[in-house]
Amino acid sequence: MTTVMVVDDEAHIRELVRLYLEDEGMEVVEKANGEEAWQYYNNQTVDLVVLDIMMPRMDGWELCRRLREAGDKPILMITAKGEPMERIKGFQLGTDDYLVKPFEPMELVMRVKALLKRYRISISKIVKLGSVTLDQTSYQIRYKDSGLSETIPLKEFELLFTLASHPGKLFTRDALIERIWGYEYDGDSRTIDTHVKRLRERFYPYEHHFKIVTLRGLGYRLEVYSD
Known part of the structure; x- marks a missing residue:
């Protein structure tokens, strides 16, 4: 089963994402800050990370940097900020896609599916x-x-x-x-x-x-x- 880790300090956002992804047959792990997410990522198997930027105890920028240094698993950033420089910084740190709040849950689902498909292609020879x-x-x-x-x-x-x-x-x-x-x-x-x-x-x-x-x-x- 595909495991997605959702990292956001807003509980209602985590719950919304979890409900929609679970409807697609995915297992969802919720984390409220970057430190918890990083610790979990280093000890468990995660196929994709949905990541907020503004969080306590390690923000999304730092977590994204660490995740990318650790491997190529897909990262989808979600944030309330949609300025071009924010998106550029995210791509420079290694995020694979970007979604601005408020977002349509089904758009997030489709982006997650596309990222997972892209990753599965990438590990083929x-x-x-x-x-x-x-x-x-x-x-x-x-x-x-x-x-x-x-x-x-x-x-x-x-x-x-x-x-x-x-x-x-x-x-x-x-x-x-x-x-x-x-x-x-x-x-x-x-x-x-x-x-x-x-x-x-x-x-x-x-x-x-x-x-x-x-x-x-x-x-x-x-x-x-x-x-």
Whole structure:
């Protein structure tokens, strides 16, 4: 069973989220502050975290940072503040999605389901992306229509595989650098732009049915679409 941890100091918010997620067959764990949530996360299995920002005893920013350092489990931030800089800070710390209070409970449910689906795709070694399949075990790209396969430069493959494993997820340049080049990389983060340009030259949206989208000032995300 999928376990979702809801972290919010407002009891009625926790109860509302719990009722709707339980209706979808999920198990919900409620925590009223960041310290309790962090302790629980380190001792139990949690599949996704719904996280408020303004809380006592460790706020949502710090908890988000710790959760992301601990792994890749999905994080959905909910907050009363919807200013662009708040969202940017959340994405920089590693949140996967953002929802502003007051919110429609069913919208939260749909976002949770989308994040869980995205995460399950991300832990696979094989990702289907439009008309191509990426195989991380052999680092090959297979083309559906022709049956052909090829290899591309390693960093380009890793960049594409990372984006494709989380369709729709925003990645900052710094996050991509850390994932692909490692924490000790001391080069220019604009190298990401160069690799994205090369991938766009290799894979045409109308032919392969996906594209890498630039979000100015934020980073990149990959979008998949049908014919």
